[in-house]
Structures are given as C-alpha cells and as structure tokens.
Amino acid sequence: MSRLSQFVERRFFAAAPVRDLAILRLLVVGTLLFVMLFPYALFTFPVWGRLDLLAALPDSQWEPVPIVRLLLLPFCDGFRPPLAAMEWVLRASICAGAFALAGLFTRTTLLLFALGNLLISGYGYSYHEHHHIEALTVLALLALAAAPSGDALALDAWLARRRGSPPAAASELARWPLELMQWLFALCYLSAAVCKLGASGWQWLNGYTLQGYLLQEGVFWGTSSSVWLARHHGLCVVLSWGALLVELLFPLVLWQRRLALLFVPAAAAIHLGIWVTMRAPFWLYLPLYAVFVPWSRLFNAAPEIARAQSGFRRTGPRLQEGGE
Amino acid sequence: MDHALHISPDAPPPPSRWRQRRLALAVIGLFLALQTIAGLKLLAPSKRLPQLAPLRLAPNPTLWPFLAYDMYSDHWKEGRAISRPSVVGLDATGARHTLTPESVGLSFREFRDQWLNPLRGGATAKALPLARRWSERGGVALMELRCEDVPAIVVRDGVADGERIIGPRYPLTESSGEAGQ
Known part of the structure; x- marks a missing residue:
C-alpha cells in the first residue's frame, strides 16, 4: 500500500465514534435551521429572508453561479426560478432540515437539506454579489449526508435498535467528514x-x-x-x-x-x-x-475525572489523618 | 472484532463498505481539490497580471461554494480618506445642527438608507419631512438642510478630519416639501 493511501487510511478512515459525527449533525443542522426560521436574528442581509427582494431584481442582473445553473439545468439552461418556486424550496428545505435534525431518514433528508441550501444560497449569489458565510456549512451538510450521521443520537438509530440491529458505536466511515x-x-x-x-x-x-x-x-x-x-x-x-x-x-x-x-x-x-x-x-x-472537539473522548473522560475527584475527596482526609 | 471497528490499513473493509468508502474518497478529493483551486486562486490570477488573463477561468464566485477568502485583502496607505457624510440643519440664526439617527427617532440603517443617501442624491422631497421630524423632537425650526461630508483620513495618530465638502442644499419652505410630496 502506497504512503499516500496509508496516510488517507489513517487520517480519514480510522475507526471513530459515530456519536462525534452525530453531534456535528445536531449542531450544524440545528443552527442552520434556526437562521432559516429566524433569518434576521443573527444576520443583516440573510438570503433566507430576502428572496422577494432578489426576485424583484431585473432579469439583466441574473447571472447564475455554475452550481445553480447545473441544479436548474433540467428546466432549461440559465433558468431563473420564480419567487414562488424559491419559497417552496425554502419550505421544503426547512422540513428536510427538521427531519435531519431528528435523525429520521437521515441521509436522504440531509442531502435534501444540503441541496436546498446550495440552491438558495447560490441563488442569492447569482446577482453579482457574493459572501462567504454559508459556504463551509453547505459543504459540511453534503459531507454529513454521505456519512453514517444518523447512526447515533437519531431516530434512525433508535428504530434500528428496536428492530434488533443496532448500529455500531464506531465506524471507519465516521471520521472522514470531521x-x-x-x-x-x-x-x-x-x-x-x-x-x-x-x-x-x-x-x-x-x-x-x-x-x-x-x-x-x-x-x-x-x-x-x-x-x-x-x-x-x-x-x-x-x-x-x-x-x-x-x-x-x-x-x-x-x-x-x-x-x-x-x-x-x-x-x-x-x-x-x-x-x-x-x-x-x-x-x-x-x-x-x-x-475540532473530540467529543467522545471528553464524554468518556468526564466520569473518570468525576471518579478521580470523588476518590480524592474520600482519600484526602485519610491522608491527612495519616499525616497527623 | 466488529467490522465497523476496522482500523488496520492492511485489512480491507468488508465489501458492503467499499461503495461508501469510494463515495467518501470522491467527496474528499473533489472538495479539497476545488477548495485549493478556488482558495489559492489557481484559476484566477490577479487582473494586475494581464499576461495571465487566459488563465483567469474561475474568479469568485464561479466555483461557489468553493471560494477565495479575499475580502479586505487590499492594503491602505497613510493619508487615504473615506467619505463620512452627514445631514446638517441651519436655523434662523444661522446655527448649525447635525441631524443624527437618534435625534430624528430612526435606526442608523433607516436614517442612512431612507434619508441620508437620498438627500445626497438630490431627493428634494425628503428634506422638509426630515426637518419636521427633527423639530418635533425638540429641535428648533430649521431654515435649510444641507448634506456635508467631512472625510476621515487614516493617519498614524489615528483619524484626522479632512476638509468639509458641502453637498446639495435644501432651503426649507412649505412649497419645497409639497412639491416633492
């Protein structure tokens, strides 16, 4: 095996707890859902809250970014979706996000949530103006959709356990998105x-x-x-x-x-x-x-630290007694 | 050992996982390659290098969501100035009063977008209503509104005021407001 593949194997496909991946899913999907539902709570010019303003711009300003052009290619090249269509995409994305947050049909709903946001944000940046704030989040959603993100802290995992086939606590596919x-x-x-x-x-x-x-x-x-x-x-x-x-x-x-x-x-x-x-x-x-946070290691370490502290509390006075 | 806990690089994963691993590898390779190309502007050399213009195939945001993070990358030199516009009112005695968002009961953005910028652009109809808002909130009656700009100049000691530039002037009579309304 070449050095490169060994490196990739070690860095991206070493077994890792699926819970870490699930925590990322909950945080990323939960935050994005919040800003989609309450766009002006954290942002000044959120794309999710100004679809109507963008749709009112003249056609001459519409210059779709390539990924949006690709996603809309089934309609026709250069297709500019009307406001009603974009509002439905927004609603559908929020529904998909709610399912993804709960971890139900996780991969499918995560993919739909990612594609919806790819389209909505890309639509916002198809009028000669772009920003950087959602790009990494959209990429994270796509990566999460291609990984076992619903194998922990998810209804999918709970249903699998009820069926008698619980997902493994660790997987070699749980590390690469992180x-x-x-x-x-x-x-x-x-x-x-x-x-x-x-x-x-x-x-x-x-x-x-x-x-x-x-x-x-x-x-x-x-x-x-x-x-x-x-x-x-x-x-x-x-x-x-x-x-x-x-x-x-x-x-x-x-x-x-x-x-x-x-x-x-x-x-x-x-x-x-x-x-x-x-x-x-x-x-x-x-x-x-x-x-960047090793969640499972932190969770595993927490009881040990607590045990060590309680042990210290128990043994501390004895040591002092011994010292006296 | 559970197959999900496979860690040895020499022991291949079970066939059921191969498809998912190939998908993961494709995503990893594609994402890292595109972000490297976009982020380091490999297909977007600077416009200051006209000889490389044929290589300028993917400037921001062509590869969106893969982007060059080039905001605020130009440098400033000492002495550069930026515009600092304001609206000033003159009363009957000729005294100057600067109209701030707070003094007319507006948020900064409302004031800037709905009053200051239109007045700078010559929107006569905005002058009288703004002066009235100011007077109603305890200010004296104004005879004239004018747009001014005192540029802020970046200097070693901090920020210096540039020379005052007088913009559009709006004498305030009832007819001036009604004409615009």
Whole structure:
C-alpha cells in the first residue's frame, strides 16, 4: 500500500465514534435551521429572508453561479426560478432540515437539506454579489449526508435498535467528514492569508489597512467600536499581525492537534471581533468548530475525572489523618 | 472484532463498505481539490497580471461554494480618506445642527438608507419631512438642510478630519416639501 493511501487510511478512515459525527449533525443542522426560521436574528442581509427582494431584481442582473445553473439545468439552461418556486424550496428545505435534525431518514433528508441550501444560497449569489458565510456549512451538510450521521443520537438509530440491529458505536466511515472539514477550515484560513499577502504583501500589516477597513465599516454600519479602534494605530498593527498569523498558521492544527486549543479560539475571537466592529456575521462557523472537539473522548473522560475527584475527596482526609 | 471497528490499513473493509468508502474518497478529493483551486486562486490570477488573463477561468464566485477568502485583502496607505457624510440643519440664526439617527427617532440603517443617501442624491422631497421630524423632537425650526461630508483620513495618530465638502442644499419652505410630496 502506497504512503499516500496509508496516510488517507489513517487520517480519514480510522475507526471513530459515530456519536462525534452525530453531534456535528445536531449542531450544524440545528443552527442552520434556526437562521432559516429566524433569518434576521443573527444576520443583516440573510438570503433566507430576502428572496422577494432578489426576485424583484431585473432579469439583466441574473447571472447564475455554475452550481445553480447545473441544479436548474433540467428546466432549461440559465433558468431563473420564480419567487414562488424559491419559497417552496425554502419550505421544503426547512422540513428536510427538521427531519435531519431528528435523525429520521437521515441521509436522504440531509442531502435534501444540503441541496436546498446550495440552491438558495447560490441563488442569492447569482446577482453579482457574493459572501462567504454559508459556504463551509453547505459543504459540511453534503459531507454529513454521505456519512453514517444518523447512526447515533437519531431516530434512525433508535428504530434500528428496536428492530434488533443496532448500529455500531464506531465506524471507519465516521471520521472522514470531521477530518475533511478540518482540512477545509485550514484551506479557507490559508486562502485568507495568501490573498492578503498576494494582493498587498507585508504592507497589509502596516496598521493603516486595518484602520481603514474599520473606519469604512464603522461609517457604513454606524458602529462606534470600530471607529474607536481605528483611532489606535499601534493596536491596529498588533491586531493585523495577530489576524494574519492565525490565518497563515492555522493549517498547523492538521499536524499538531493540540494547536487547535490555541488556533480555534483565536479564529473564533477574530470572527467575533469582526462582527462587533465590522458586522460581518460568520456565526455559522461556530457550530462547525465542533469538528475540532473530540467529543467522545471528553464524554468518556468526564466520569473518570468525576471518579478521580470523588476518590480524592474520600482519600484526602485519610491522608491527612495519616499525616497527623 | 466488529467490522465497523476496522482500523488496520492492511485489512480491507468488508465489501458492503467499499461503495461508501469510494463515495467518501470522491467527496474528499473533489472538495479539497476545488477548495485549493478556488482558495489559492489557481484559476484566477490577479487582473494586475494581464499576461495571465487566459488563465483567469474561475474568479469568485464561479466555483461557489468553493471560494477565495479575499475580502479586505487590499492594503491602505497613510493619508487615504473615506467619505463620512452627514445631514446638517441651519436655523434662523444661522446655527448649525447635525441631524443624527437618534435625534430624528430612526435606526442608523433607516436614517442612512431612507434619508441620508437620498438627500445626497438630490431627493428634494425628503428634506422638509426630515426637518419636521427633527423639530418635533425638540429641535428648533430649521431654515435649510444641507448634506456635508467631512472625510476621515487614516493617519498614524489615528483619524484626522479632512476638509468639509458641502453637498446639495435644501432651503426649507412649505412649497419645497409639497412639491416633492
């Protein structure tokens, strides 16, 4: 077996608990369902809440992204779905999402939920404007749909147990979506760093760049925090270096897992800071960070820690007595 | 050992799992390849390199949901300015009053999208109603509204004010409002 296939085997297809995959399903589907049902709770311009505005735009602005064009090809090349059709897609996607969250017909409903969101978000980005906030979530849904995501914490698993054929607690197919999302995260952050250095070189770190963007967004959104921060050149230099280093070095977590303890909170802090100062809503990244958490190991460790603590509480006084 | 717990790279998984593994491998390969191509702009070289224009096959968002994360990637230099527009009212004594979203009972976005930007674009009909909103909330009667822009300049000490630019002016008479309404 070649080194590459051994590497792939070890990294992507080592046996892993299906519960970790199920936790990711619950977090990602649950969060996305929430923002689809309450689009303006977390976002300013959510595609799920402004289908009517997009549909009112003239045909001349319709330039479907290739994946949308492909999905709509059965109707005709370049087909622009009417508002009523997109609203039905939205409703159907929410229904599929509810089933996927409960874990009923998990693979099928996850696939429908993923395709629905692929179409809705892609539709929103087919009018000469695009954003980055849902892309990783849609990819995660597609990966989850191709994996045994309903083998734990799901009605499918419960029904299988009732039928006398419970799903295995671990599977060699339960790891790859988590691993894949870690790689995609690393590639996205690396992309952000490479794009900055490619477009601006080290001048991006001059402090004026961050001051300028903070001012620009502060004036646009009326956020006083960004205007305040823009007045502090030295702080902007430090934050620029911090942001670029996190983005550039994030891929190290793929080789040194413990670095996730540093880089994942740092990346989350960057997104939180960007939200507070510049109103860029990367909320959908938060549940995706679950791919860096070894849930089952944490759950398994919790009782041991509790036992150890209770043991200490029991043995502690005795030791003291012995000492006396 | 349960076949689901297969971990040895030398022991092949049962045939029933081969199809799923092939599907997983296809997804992994496709996703990582497309994200690498999009993220590192391998098919979208910079427009500043015209000799590479034929390779510019997939700029954002052609490969969506695979994207280059290139937002905020251009750099700024010291001295660059950004527009900072406002609406100012003049009363009978000539005193200046800056109309803020709070002072006219609006959210920042409502104020910006429904009043400030239209007034900057010459929407005469918006002037009198806005002045009335301001006066009704405790402000004095205004004789004129005008759009101004005091650009913010990025400097080492923080932010400096640029030279004030006076935009469209709207003398406030009953006829000016009614004409637009």
